[in-house]
Amino acid sequence: MGQEAAALFADLHAxxxxAPWPEEDFDRLLASSGVVGLVLEADGEPAGLSLIRTIAGECEILTIGVARAAREKGLGRQLLTASETEARLGGARRMILEVSHTNTPAxxxxxxxxxxEIGRRKAYYRDGSDARVLARPL
Ligand SMILES: CC(C)(COP(=O)(O)OP(=O)(O)OC[C@H]1O[C@@H](n2cnc3c(N)ncnc32)[C@H](O)[C@@H]1OP(=O)(O)O)[C@@H](O)C(=O)NCCC(=O)NCCS
Structure with missing residues (x-):
């Protein structure tokens, strides 16, 4: 992983x-211990990404998304399943993530x-919405 990968992730994330993340954030994250980045292609083009981090048997989904034009075709589910498989390979026994309580598709x-749901952080996001903390055993 290098600058090229960070640029790809930043572009896809946007x-x-x-609220896109800067390329520098992806550069730093992709070089971090326990972090794995996945890119899913559709019709030969990058269409979705996920970034996961496994620490002490637990894998956090740092981000996951499908490009607007490619949604509701099963790609999100494919990415989630692939992320869980990677997490298992990395030694995780549980997946964990945060999602806004208003994010219906996610x-x-x-x-x-x-x-x-295993927890809730009140007014966690800038728009005032709560973060629901979700988990699933692997
Ligand atoms: C959340 C997201 C990744 C889902 O990706 P996707 O490719 O559209 O999802 P899928 O097509 O695989 O659908 C997965 C399930 O969610 C359901 N779903 C997806 N979008 C939905 C919507 N807008 N409303 C209701 N249900 C929806 C699907 O029906 C499917 O359920 P099913 O298996 O019973 O049919 C996508 O909407 C996205 O990138 N959103 C913006 C980024 C984001 O919010 N990421 C999550 C941050 S926590």
Whole structure:
């Protein structure tokens, strides 16, 4: 992983989220211990990404997203499954993530995949929404 990978992740992230992360953040994260980045292609083009970090048997999903034009075709589910497989290979026994309680598509994705709420952080996001902390055993 190098600058090229960081640029790819930053570009894809901007196609998935309203608040993009700078390339430097991806550069730093991709070089961090326990971090794995995944890119999913559709029709030969990068269409989705995830970034996961495994520490002491627990894997956190740092970010996961599908480009706007490629949504609701099963790619999010594929990315989540691939992330879980990578996590298992990295020694994780549990997945954990945070999601805004207003993020209906993401909550649907995690619900269908068997994630359950283990905590809630009140007014955690800038828009005032709560973070739901979800987890699933691997
Ligand atoms: C969340 C996200 C990754 C889902 O990706 P996707 O490729 O559209 O998801 P999938 O097509 O694999 O759908 C997975 C499940 O969620 C459901 N779902 C997806 N979008 C939905 C929506 N807008 N409303 C209701 N359900 C939805 C699907 O019906 C599917 O359920 P099923 O298996 O029972 O059919 C995508 O919406 C996204 O990138 N959002 C912006 C970034 C983001 O919020 N990431 C999560 C941060 S925690």
């Amino acid at each position: 196609r998935c989220f309203g 909550i649907a994705l995690y619900d269908r995949a068997g994630y359950i």
